[in-house]
Each structure stands twice: as C-alpha cells, then as structure tokens.
Amino acid sequence: MTEAKNPLAEVRERIDSIDRQIQELISERARWAQEVARVKGEGLSAIDYYRPEREAHVLRMVVDRNKGPLSDAEMVRLFREIMSSCLAQEEPLKVGYLGPEGTFSEQAVRKHFGHAAYGLPLGSIEEVFQEVAAGHADFGVVPVENSGQGMIQVTLDMFLTSDARICGEVELRVHQCLHSQSGRLEDIKRVYAHAQSLQQCKTWLRVNLPDAERIAVGSNAEAARLARHADDAGAIAGETAGKVYGLKTVAKAIEDRADNTTRFLVIGRSLFPPSGNDRTSLLITVNDKPGALYDVLSPFARHGVSMNRIESRPAHTGKWQYAFFIDVSGHIDDEPLQAALRDMGPVATQVRVLGSYPVALP
Amino acid sequence: MTEAKNPLAEVRERIDSIDRQIQELISERARWAQEVARVKGEGLSAIDYYRPEREAHVLRMVVDRNKGPLSDAEMVRLFREIMSSCLAQEEPLKVGYLGPEGTFSEQAVRKHFGHAAYGLPLGSIEEVFQEVAAGHADFGVVPVENSGQGMIQVTLDMFLTSDARICGEVELRVHQCLHSQSGRLEDIKRVYAHAQSLQQCKTWLRVNLPDAERIAVGSNAEAARLARHADDAGAIAGETAGKVYGLKTVAKAIEDRADNTTRFLVIGRSLFPPSGNDRTSLLITVNDKPGALYDVLSPFARHGVSMNRIESRPAHTGKWQYAFFIDVSGHIDDEPLQAALRDMGPVATQVRVLGSYPVALP
Known part of the structure; x- marks a missing residue:
C-alpha cells in the first residue's frame, strides 16, 4: 500500500537524515578533541589544551564559509557551543566574571566560552583578577570599555599592579x-x-x-x-x-554615542601564538617630560603599526611617571611591532606586553 | 619540499574538515526549516511552526543514536541550540518566565528552548500565565514541583482559573x-x-x-x-x-530528599499531537462525597493507564468540590486514556485536559 506523502513529512525526513549526519560528525569531532588531549599528555584539564588563537581561527573560517541562511553571529554561536562541549569533556574551563548571574558580563562569558564552561560569578573586578592570578579561575572576563562612557578605569588600573595577560576580547553591541x-x-x-x-x-x-x-x-x-x-x-x-x-x-538609538558597544577583555596567565588577525595591548611607562608621548608613539608610525586606542593613567610606580595603555594591530611576534618596540627602548621606562589576542568575532 | 607533520597539525586538519561538513549540514538544515515555514504559509512567526512533539521526537532519536564520547545531555543541548537557531530565522519564540535573569527558571527556559529564543523575565508566576493568555508570550515556563518540597501550589492554582495548556516539562537536577x-x-x-x-x-x-x-x-x-x-x-x-x-x-547529597529535582511546566495556548512518549495532565473536579476519589481513579487502573502524580486542591468552583491534578502516562489521543475518561464521565463534575506533552529529556 503506497500513500502520497505530505510535503511536511518529506521535509522532516530530510531533516532527520541531516541530523543523523550532524550528530555523527559532532561525535567524531569530540573524539578528535580527545586525541588533541592525548597528543599533549594524558589527564589534562581544559586549560592545558585550550588555545584561543586556534578557536579564533576556526571561527573565522566559519564566518568566511557562511553563506546563510543563518547569520554569521548565529553560526559562530553554534560552533562556539560545539567547541565548548568538545573542550569540556575532561575538566571544563573555569571562567571568573563580575557577578551576579544574568548580567552583561555573564553574556560575554557565554558568548566567548559557550555554555559548557563553568562560570564563576565574583564580587568585583579586582576579585576576577585575583582569582585568575591564584589559579582558582582559568580565565576571567572583565569589562574594559563602553563606547558611551569610555574606558573602565578600575580594569585598566588592575593591569598596573597585576601580572594578568590579555587572551581575548569580546564585544556586545546594544542599541538603547x-x-x-x-x-x-x-x-x-x-x-x-x-x-x-x-x-x-x-x-x-x-x-x-x-x-x-x-x-x-x-x-x-x-x-x-x-x-x-x-x-x-x-x-x-x-x-x-x-x-x-x-x-x-x-x-531608537538614543544613547549619547550611537555605537553602543561594551568591550570585555579575557584575562589569563599566559601569552598565546598568533591567530592571523590579532590585536596587541601594551602598557608603556614614560617619564613626564616634554615630548615623551610623541617619542613613544612615533616608532609605531615609522614601522607602519596602526594604533587602535590610547589611554593615559598616572603610573603607580613613580610620582612623575605616566602609563599609557596602547592597543595596536597585529601580534607581538610580528616583525613591524617588534621593530617599533626596539626603537622605543631608550624612551620608555617600561614596556609591558599585556597580551596579543584574536580580534573580537561577531 | 615536504615536511613531517606534527600529530597536532594532522588532528587539526581532520577537525577543520569535520567542521566544514557540520557547517554545510547546519546551513542545509536551516534551509529546510525555512521550507517548513513555506509549506505552512509564508511570513509566519516561530510560534506558527514550532512543534514540541516534533522536537521531542528529534531529541529522543539523538539520545538513541548517541554512542559518546559526549554525554546524552551535552549532545541534546547542542541539538536544542541548532533547532533553536533554525526556528528563530523568522520571528523567534517569546518565552515568559519568573525573573530576574540568571535564575533557575531561566536555566529551564534555555534548556528547553535554547538561546535563540527571546526570554521575558516576569515578576510573578501569575504574570507568566497572564502574558501567555494575552498572547504577549508564546510560551511560559513555570516551576511546578520541587522534589524536596512537593508541588508548588501557586502554579497549580493558576490552572484552576486560567485556560493555559501544558505543552512540555523540563527537569533540572541539583544535588546540594x-x-x-x-x-x-x-x-x-x-x-x-x-x-x-x-x-x-x-x-x-x-x-x-x-x-x-x-x-x-x-x-x-x-x-x-x-x-x-x-x-x-x-x-x-x-x-x-x-x-x-x-x-x-x-x-554530599544533604538535601532532605535525595533526588532533588525541580520540575517546570511549559505552558502555552494549544494542545499538540503525540510525540511517542508523552504524559497527560488532567484537572478533575468531583463532589466531595464518600468514595468519589476512588471512583475517579479506578477507570485508570481498569484501562491500564499508569498514574504518575496526584495532588488535591479545594476547587474554586464550589464549596464542597475538590479538584485533583492527576498526571498519567500517555497522550490524550491514546485509546486506553480515552476509555478511562469516558468511564469517568458520570463520576466527575469536570474533566479538563491541561495538556499532553513529551516526557522531559535529560
């Protein structure tokens, strides 16, 4: 006995067959992720084989390949979750953030690390830095800039006194x-x-x-x-x-600055290799004398390194010193940036690489 | 010039190839989901083609097929998110819940509807029912039972006076x-x-x-x-x-009842077809006379319908009436349940089907 199928039933059969293939592939991916752990050494936690530059590279390929109908942001979100699940097979990543749960900061954690990571809501930005430094958290996510209100000073100041490294950035865009x-x-x-x-x-x-x-x-x-x-x-x-x-x-768009983006930094304890599209954050301390800022900045221009942000803060190290937070394009391993930093040597009292990290994804 | 590849690079190449295939399949799945919308009529919102029984069926197949290494719960979570993204291509589902953000109730919403649905944090359980009834929310998620403390009376009482239908259940398990x-x-x-x-x-x-x-x-x-x-x-x-x-x-496990599960109901405005493994919630009102409860329950036993829960509440309809909330196995379309309800006719003053819905997934 044959029966004319209704079009809906046919579509559902197609979807079932697609789901079967997706599931086989996700399982295979999870097995290969275990293989990565095995290659690097048995019994490691996620922190031992989490590579932000690799994740950024994978997600950038996802964006490049995407032809819809899902938006880039939605497709990236799904791959973040798949990677998050694959990574969390042993001991999931622990990520500290400014709590409580349900805030913008938690959204940033989930956007970057997916839902298989452990989130640790903490009481203050300072505490996020402390927990990462002490190794209680593998990474931390802290707000650093709101395009309406500028840089978040408490976060910048934490870098003056802590050894935290920047391993990533996350942007959340909201129109009020x-x-x-x-x-x-x-x-x-x-x-x-x-x-x-x-x-x-x-x-x-x-x-x-x-x-x-x-x-x-x-x-x-x-x-x-x-x-x-x-x-x-x-x-x-x-x-x-x-x-x-x-x-x-x-x-619509009633915020004082039309592009209302909150930018978060992912902080950790190590520097990571290039992902192919990176940004570097530097903390440069200079003595407060005429022309010091110009002397610090000109090597970047000379070597074709483009600057994205600059913010000055009184340094904690000396009364007449200033600290500049400078974001530049490129990775610290890139030759032009290396050359610029070499030229800066005689001028700056201190140059610290806060981190080289993949540029934020959609 | 050939170079011996390091094992990590080889694994990554495999993963890249898997990701390419996963992405193609997800995109294809999203196109077929659009096709479902087209078959049902152009320009519809998600609520018009969201089928809880179909989702439950798909996820049960995912569990049946799963051979690891990811856990069933993790694989189900990824498929929920993929379905959530595919469904949200037109107008995403709007789901009301007891706010604020970051609570257990929001976790239940995300576990059931994924992160592409819109969540509406509301001020009270009553408000969740009202918003669903008024059509401002497509669905609502309300806590109904905590295994440590029993049924949540305010939720049960809302069913006495509202027309809400139960379209699903979600379980969150937490050991204290x-x-x-x-x-x-x-x-x-x-x-x-x-x-x-x-x-x-x-x-x-x-x-x-x-x-x-x-x-x-x-x-x-x-x-x-x-x-x-x-x-x-x-x-x-x-x-x-x-x-x-x-x-x-x-x-460990210091809660008074060892199996500390919070159960949530998904409420909506319609009844849905069977998913293959369903539960039915009934609201049965009887006059308070000797033997009434027995008379109501015996048809279930007679027709082999197994009861999962029973809870009595004073009915709002009459002074000497009692309302029983009864959960039974099976869908309201199943013949044994139909037969039991027919037998109950003369005994009960009212039998209302609150909903037939898929049994909670891991």
Whole structure:
C-alpha cells in the first residue's frame, strides 16, 4: 500500500537524515578533541589544551564559509557551543566574571566560552583578577570599555599592579531605545531604566524629556515590564526587549554615542601564538617630560603599526611617571611591532606586553 | 619540499574538515526549516511552526543514536541550540518566565528552548500565565514541583482559573553539598546558602550542625564565595560550585530528599499531537462525597493507564468540590486514556485536559 506523502513529512525526513549526519560528525569531532588531549599528555584539564588563537581561527573560517541562511553571529554561536562541549569533556574551563548571574558580563562569558564552561560569578573586578592570578579561575572576563562612557578605569588600573595577560576580547553591541505603551513622547512623565542606561542616554533625555522623572531599576527588562503597566511611563531597553514586552518604540538609538558597544577583555596567565588577525595591548611607562608621548608613539608610525586606542593613567610606580595603555594591530611576534618596540627602548621606562589576542568575532 | 607533520597539525586538519561538513549540514538544515515555514504559509512567526512533539521526537532519536564520547545531555543541548537557531530565522519564540535573569527558571527556559529564543523575565508566576493568555508570550515556563518540597501550589492554582495548556516539562537536577575551606564539619560555625537551599537541607543541618548559624544569601554561588574567605563557614551549593570555588566537600547529597529535582511546566495556548512518549495532565473536579476519589481513579487502573502524580486542591468552583491534578502516562489521543475518561464521565463534575506533552529529556 503506497500513500502520497505530505510535503511536511518529506521535509522532516530530510531533516532527520541531516541530523543523523550532524550528530555523527559532532561525535567524531569530540573524539578528535580527545586525541588533541592525548597528543599533549594524558589527564589534562581544559586549560592545558585550550588555545584561543586556534578557536579564533576556526571561527573565522566559519564566518568566511557562511553563506546563510543563518547569520554569521548565529553560526559562530553554534560552533562556539560545539567547541565548548568538545573542550569540556575532561575538566571544563573555569571562567571568573563580575557577578551576579544574568548580567552583561555573564553574556560575554557565554558568548566567548559557550555554555559548557563553568562560570564563576565574583564580587568585583579586582576579585576576577585575583582569582585568575591564584589559579582558582582559568580565565576571567572583565569589562574594559563602553563606547558611551569610555574606558573602565578600575580594569585598566588592575593591569598596573597585576601580572594578568590579555587572551581575548569580546564585544556586545546594544542599541538603547525608548519604549512606551502609546509610543508617544508627550505621554512620558517617568523613565525607567538600569542606572547605567540612564547614564548612557542622559544627553538625549535632557534634550527630549527634560522634565521626566528618571527612575533607576534593577535591569532594563524590569524597566520594560514596569512601563507596560503605566500609560505615563517610558522604559529604556534594547530593541528586542521592547518588542518582547509588546511596547511601542518612541525613539531608537538614543544613547549619547550611537555605537553602543561594551568591550570585555579575557584575562589569563599566559601569552598565546598568533591567530592571523590579532590585536596587541601594551602598557608603556614614560617619564613626564616634554615630548615623551610623541617619542613613544612615533616608532609605531615609522614601522607602519596602526594604533587602535590610547589611554593615559598616572603610573603607580613613580610620582612623575605616566602609563599609557596602547592597543595596536597585529601580534607581538610580528616583525613591524617588534621593530617599533626596539626603537622605543631608550624612551620608555617600561614596556609591558599585556597580551596579543584574536580580534573580537561577531 | 615536504615536511613531517606534527600529530597536532594532522588532528587539526581532520577537525577543520569535520567542521566544514557540520557547517554545510547546519546551513542545509536551516534551509529546510525555512521550507517548513513555506509549506505552512509564508511570513509566519516561530510560534506558527514550532512543534514540541516534533522536537521531542528529534531529541529522543539523538539520545538513541548517541554512542559518546559526549554525554546524552551535552549532545541534546547542542541539538536544542541548532533547532533553536533554525526556528528563530523568522520571528523567534517569546518565552515568559519568573525573573530576574540568571535564575533557575531561566536555566529551564534555555534548556528547553535554547538561546535563540527571546526570554521575558516576569515578576510573578501569575504574570507568566497572564502574558501567555494575552498572547504577549508564546510560551511560559513555570516551576511546578520541587522534589524536596512537593508541588508548588501557586502554579497549580493558576490552572484552576486560567485556560493555559501544558505543552512540555523540563527537569533540572541539583544535588546540594556542604562545602568549606577545610572540609571538616567541626570547623563550621555558620552556613551560607540561598533560603530555598537552607529549607531543602534543614533536616541534615538540624542533625549534623544543630548549633551553626544559618545565613540566607542571594544565591548559592554567593554562599560559596563567602565560605572561601572564612575558616569557620560552610556553604550549601552544587558539586560543581564547590569545585569551581576551590572548596572541599564536607558532605554530599544533604538535601532532605535525595533526588532533588525541580520540575517546570511549559505552558502555552494549544494542545499538540503525540510525540511517542508523552504524559497527560488532567484537572478533575468531583463532589466531595464518600468514595468519589476512588471512583475517579479506578477507570485508570481498569484501562491500564499508569498514574504518575496526584495532588488535591479545594476547587474554586464550589464549596464542597475538590479538584485533583492527576498526571498519567500517555497522550490524550491514546485509546486506553480515552476509555478511562469516558468511564469517568458520570463520576466527575469536570474533566479538563491541561495538556499532553513529551516526557522531559535529560
């Protein structure tokens, strides 16, 4: 007895066959990951064979190959999780971050290490550095820059006194919107948001809602929830949150700087080899005399090394010294960067390589 | 010029080739998922073609096929994420839960729906039911049972007055351990833990640490963190948390009931077809007269339908009526269950099918 198949059943058979193949391949991949552990020595924890440069390389190939329909970010996310599972077969990575659970910092941990790693919510950025230094955590994830508010000083200052190495960076992008029940600006007498979001949008609020009360709440999700039940309240939250809570969007991208990215650093105890597309963070200390900054920077220009960021801090080492945090393109093993650092020798009192690490993926 | 490859490079080449195949297959799977949407009608949101019974069937095949080295739970997790990404190509599912972010309830959402779904943290279990009923959320996830403390009454009571349907169940298993710096029971003068964990372990604490002060803190991770920095404090937390925070385990499985599972229900607005291994939740109202309960239950026995749970609640509908929440094995479409319900007709004042849904996966 034959029966005409419905098109849905046929599609599902195709998907079943694809799933069977995917599963065989993931299992095979997991076996080869065990082989990596065996080649490097039996009975090791994940930290012994985790290679950030290798992961970045793999994920970059994933992006290069991706032709959709899934977005690059979604495909990268799936491969992160597959790698995370393969790596966690022995002893998973332990990753410290600024807790509690559910924060932006935990999102950054999961984006970078996947969900098979152990997350350690800690009480402060200082504690993240301490736990990594003491070996209680294999890696730490700390916020270092918010494009609305600039560098996060407490993180930079930790590098002045700790031996932490930077092994990676993670970027989370969030556009802040103003949402409300009616979607009309003139109805809004109160604005709910997380304190940081209120801060990030203060110019827009001053100009457009000078008389509205600003109320800091635990999270932007909480803000959106409160705004749903009030006809005179607005909430600052991401585009998704507004949609999810069924609010109308009053205004988009209201943050003071339009490109609202939070950047996190992955800190560890070692330097890693090049991944092919790297960034290097340097801590350079100079005596405070005229022309010192120029003398420090000119070797980069001379050797064609492009600078991405620079931030100066009073050094802890001496009263008249300044420390510069400088991010440049390339790996510390690259010849132009080596040459620039050689030229800098006589000028700088200290040059410390904080880390060379893969540029953040989508 | 040929060069002897090092074994690591060879393994990595194999892994690269596997990754290429996995990626092609995931992309193909995503295209077929679009095809499902097309077959069912263009421009639909995920809710229109999300089929819990189909997902459960797919995941059960994953478990059946799994020969390691990844655990069943880990392989299921990866397939959940792949399905989550494929499903979220149009409009992702919106899933309400008892917030804030980072709680056990969010873990249940992610375990069931993966990370491509939108999570809506809400303020109360009641609100989860309301948002689902109003269509603001496609599904909700609510705790219904903790094996240490029994059924969660507020959730059961919501079914008395709402039209919510049960579309799935999720189980999270946690063994509570007592950890400390020294690992010696006699050093412990204070015990930190989340209030719920203190509650779950109260018998053990009364017997083994009658004089220790019990201090409720925000989470068990917080408890473990506090215990690390004190030589006279213990923390109740999962085995993993103790390991992660570098504590020694004083005692394992100290919860009053050894099988400490929290069970969540997935609620929605529709009933779904059988997945092949289902459970059915019934709400049966009877007049309070002698033998009523027996009369209600005997049809199940007669037709060979096995009961998993029963819980009685005063019904909201009438003063002398009782409502029974009964979970039985099988789907409501199964003939034995149909027969049992037919037999029950004259006895029960009301029989409501709360839902037939796939039994929880690992």
